[in-house]
Amino acid sequence: MDIRQLAIFLSIANRGTFTAAGKALYMSQPTVSVQMAALERELGVALFERQSRGIRLTPAGKILKRYAEDILMLKDQAIAAMGRYKHDISGRLRVVASTVPADYILPGVVSHFLHAYPGVFVELSRADSATVWDTVRNYEAELGVAGSACDDPSLEHVAIACDELVLISPAAGEYLHWKDPVPLEEVLRAPMLCREPGSGTQKTFDDALRHLGVDPESIAARAQLDSVEAIKSAVAEGGGVAVVSGLAMRGDPSAQSVRILHIEGLRLVRSFYLITHMRRVLSPAAQAFRDFAVSSLAR
Numbered sequence: 001m002d003i004r005q006l007a008i009f010l011s012i013a014n015r016g017t018f019t020a021a022g023k024a025l026y027m028s029q030p031t032v033s034v035q036m037a038a039l040e041r042e043l044g045v046a047l048f049e050r051q052s053r054g055i056r057l058t059p060a061g062k063i064l065k066r067y068a069e070d071i072l073m074l075k076d077q078a079i080a081a082m083g084r085y086k087h088d089i090s091g092r093l094r095v096v097a098s099t100v101p102a103d104y105i106l107p108g109v110v111s112h113f114l115h116a117y118p119g120v121f122v123e124l125s126r127a128d129s130a131t132v133w134d135t136v137r138n139y140e141a142e143l144g145v146a147g148s149a150c151d152d153p154s155l156e157h158v159a160i161a162c163d164e165l166v167l168i169s170p171a172a173g174e175y176l177h178w179k180d181p182v183p184l185e186e187v188l189r190a191p192m193l194c195r196e197p198g199s200g201t202q203k204t205f206d207d208a209l210r211h212l213g214v215d216p217e218s219i220a221a222r223a224q225l226d227s228v229e230a231i232k233s234a235v236a237e238g239g240g241v242a243v244v245s246g247l248a249m250r251g252d253p254s255a256q257s258v259r260i261l262h263i264e265g266l267r268l269v270r271s272f273y274l275i276t277h278m279r280r281v282l283s284p285a286a287q288a289f290r291d292f293a294v295s296s297l298a299r
Helices: 003-015 018-025 029-043 059-087 099-116 129-137 173-177 184-189 200-211 228-236 253-257 284-297
Strands: 048-051 054-057 091-097 120-126 143-146 155-170 191-194 220-224 242-245 258-261 269-277
Touching: 003 018, 003 029, 003 059, 018 029, 054 059, 059 284, 091 099, 091 129, 091 284, 099 120, 099 143, 099 155, 099 200, 099 228, 099 269, 099 284, 120 284, 129 143, 129 155, 129 269, 143 284, 155 173, 155 200, 155 228, 155 284, 191 228, 191 242, 200 242, 200 269, 228 242, 228 258, 269 284
Parallel strands: 091 120, 091 143, 191 220
Antiparallel strands: 048 054, 143 269, 155 242, 155 258, 155 269
């Protein structure tokens, strides 16, 4: 028994003949008859009593008519509800992002998105890049933004922004004599302040070193800090040097307390990726945010 058969049955019940029901549904009378015969066989009961001037419903047919009316009404209500859902972009949306996009890229996107979609509440949380991928993979957030790629067939990612990492050093002492770009050998001898292992910034730096045949363990790491702001403050106080996001230093008043440099021979450009789960159907709010972010950041 399917929706189409119930619609035919109800049309016959309301119009009194197979021919009139077929005309109303733009179907031939033989097709109508075949469908009703199949329905009666499936249910194991007779639904119609044939009379000289048409048909009338059997007791079983009268019972089915009540249910058919309810089912078809619910079908129409379901279609209407899906239409409203499709166009009603509202509700709570969780986005998880690594430090740099969470602090320096997405706040502007979120602000403009909220003006465009006032019915949406956005929860933007911060984690390292590895955790961002895990969060989307585990269905804990609809959208993620991270600064490193991941080869996972269950996840889809699209590049939405790029960033060049820079070397920062104290603006005092021996570092005042460093010339930009700084030779890699000199950087490796300096005390280095690092990010945590799951950080996209740290992975980009480590991968660039390996590309040149340099073991990341050979750097003179002195401390591990889990945020860009903590690293900038520590460098400004003379704690050592660090590789950080160029976006994080752009227009930052604290940049006056450090020197912004580059490392000779080291290519430190990385992309930020917007991540979704391949098997997850995005809510209208999540789909709208994804499209909005891709469009606005591509300008």
